[in-house]
Amino acid sequence: MIFFFVMLLEPIITPGSPGSWNDAWVLDGHVIVVNDTLKMWYLGKKEYTGVYNYMGIGYAYSVDTGKTWQEYSGNPVFITDSNSQWEHSSTGYDGLWEAVVIYEDGEYKMWYQSQDYCNCWNTLYARSDDGINWERGNQGKPVIYASYHEGGGFPRWDSWYAGARAVIRRNSLYYIFYEGGSFSAMGNLSLGLAIGTSETVFTKVDTNAPVFTTVGTLDTMWAGESIIPNVILNDGTFILIYSPNITLAPPATVGLALSKDGIDWERYDRNPFCDFHRMGIPGGQVTSVYWDITPGLKKELIAILRRIPAGIFSCRMPVLLLRP
Numbered sequence: 652m653i654f655f656f657v658m659l660l661e662p663i664i665t666p667g668s669p670g671s672w673n674d675a676w677v678l679d680g681h682v683i684v685v686n687d688t689l690k691m692w693y694l695g696k697k698e699y700t701g702v703y704n705y706m707g708i709g710y711a712y713s714v715d716t717g718k719t720w721q722e723y724s725g726n727p728v729f730i731t732d733s734n735s736q737w738e739h740s741s742t743g744y745d746g747l748w749e750a751v752v753i754y755e756d757g758e759y760k761m762w763y764q765s766q767d768y769c770n771c772w773n774t775l776y777a778r779s780d781d782g783i784n785w786e787r788g789n790q791g792k793p794v795i796y797a798s799y800h801e802g803g804g805f806p807r808w809d810s811w812y813a814g815a816r817a818v819i820r821r822n823s824l825y826y827i828f829y830e831g832g833s834f835s836a837m838g839n840l841s842l843g844l845a846i847g848t849s850e851t852v853f854t855k856v857d858t859n860a861p862v863f864t865t866v867g868t869l870d871t872m873w874a875g876e877s878i879i880p881n882v883i884l885n886d887g888t889f890i891l892i893y894s895p896n897i898t899l900a901p902p903a904t905v906g907l908a909l910s911k912d913g914i915d916w917e918r919y920d921r922n923p924f925c926d927f928h929r930m931g932i933p934g935g936q937v938t939s940v941y942w943d944i945t946p947g948l949k950k951e952l953i954a955i956l957r958r959i960p961a962g963i964f965s966c967r968m969p970v971l972l973l974r975p
Contacts, residue, residue, distance in 0.1 A: 661964060661965050661966075662964050663680075663720045663962075663964065664677050664711060664720060664963040665963075666962060669698070671697075672697055672707050672726060672727050673697065673727075674697060674698050675696040676962070677696075678694055678938070678962075678963060679748075679963075680693035680711075680955045680963045681751050682953070683753060683941065684942070685754050688713070689713040689720075689941075689944070690710070690711075690782060691710070691713075691720070692709070692728075692729075692750050692761070693709050693749075693963055694750075695707050695709050695727060706730070706731060706748070707731075707747070708727055708730070708747065708749075709722060709727050709728065710722075710723040710728045710782060710783060716944055716945040723783065728783045728784070729761075729785050730745075731745035731746060731747040731765070732787070733745065735791050736767060736768040737765060737767045737768070737773060737775060738775070740767065741769060741770055747765050748765060748766070748772070749814070750763035750764075751763070751816065751817060751818050751939075753820065758778055758779065759780070759781070760776070761777045761779070762775070762776055762794070762818055762827065763777065764815060769799070771796075771811055771812070771813075772797055772814045773793035773796050773800070773814070774793055774794055774813060774814055775791070776789050776794045776851050778850070788851055794851045794853055797809060797810060798810045798858060799811065799834070806833065806835060808831060808841065808860055809829075809843055809861070810833045810834050811832050812831050812832040813831050816829055816880050816881060816882070817881060817883070817939075819883075819889075821884065823848075824848065825848075825849070825850065825853070826845075827845045827847065827853060828842060828843070828880060828882040829843045829845065830878075830879065831843040831861060832877075836876075838877055839876045840877045840879070840896050841861035841865070841877075841878065842861050842863035842864065842878070842880040842891070843855060843856075843861050844856045844857075844862045856914055862914050862916065863880065863891060863916045864876075864878075865893075873895070873922070874894075874895045874904065874906060874923070877895070877896035877897075879893060879896050879936050881893065881937055881938065881939055881940050881954075883942070883952070887911065888910070888911060889911070889913050890909060890940075892905060892907055892937055893906045893908075893937070894906075894936040903926050903928035904923035905925040906918070906923050925968075935956030935957060936958075937955070937956050937966075938955055938956060938957050939954075939955045940952050940953065940955070941955075951967060952968040953965055953968070954967075
């Protein structure tokens with residue numbers, strides 16, 4: 652079982668000054684560790700001007716184990732390809748949403764969400780030598796499609812949404828854990844899994860149902876029927892940390908589940924394991940997690956949270972006891 656003691660939230664990235672590329676809000680930061688540097692890619696939105704909805708992905712880094720963060724002066728490092736039918740919605744808005752990055756074989760690999768010409772959300776791929784200058788892969792086409800494009804029509808559970816939330820390399824395979832939802836229940840997002848033999852070739856493990864959901868479970872009492880899922884690997888075990896997907900107010904609760912294969916999950920029997928309000932601090936939605944690299948400390952998870960419109964926050968989660 653896993654037990655956590657959650658410590659105080661700290662702001663690390665806040666919206667930019669008026670007129671900047673991210674002056675409306677910033678959210679959904681994803682962090683990786685490269686040597687002794689923490690690197691984060693996050694979503695920024697420009698204040699609506701009545702012309703279009705400008706979205707971009709920014710880059711920031713920390714060389715002091717996350718105490719302070721430096722935003723790249725040339726942000727955003729990745730923007731919507733407005734000429735692509737896969738990155739521009741039918742309403743004329745930029746379709747770009749959050750990105751997940753890993754570093755291996757001397758290059759950065761990014762899977763990002765984007766809304767397409769029929770308003771479905773898919774997962775696309777890009778690569779970079781430095782994490783700043785990116786080139787799209789797979790000829791600009793999705794590597795994971797919302798199942799509406801796969802002939803599944805409207806009823807399938809991920810017919811509307813199939814956006815990457817975590818990418819894990821396990822042996823020779825890539826595991827993409829994605830949030831999925833259907834046209835018939837757009838407000839309900841669950842966890843799906845696709846396994847790939849390369850960065851751009853993936854197969855969904857189940858086209859009929861998610862691998863994890865709160866719908867029809869006791870989780871609905873504290874998480875509702877829509878979640879933001881985050882997955883990390885520890886000694887061969889997948890750890891799922893999930894928050895209610897609510898944008899109108901900062902959620903206070905966080906849940907936990909474990910899996911050996913990424914398909915069959917065992918919920919922590921005392922979920923939610925974290926309740927920010929009970930600790931007397933503002934809540935937030937966990938959007939990614941990573942292992943702390945501070946020398947001399949026990950194994951600890953750092954959670955990155957979104958709080959709209961306040962910004963991106965970090966939260967230390969010491970692991971007091973961990974076993975399968």
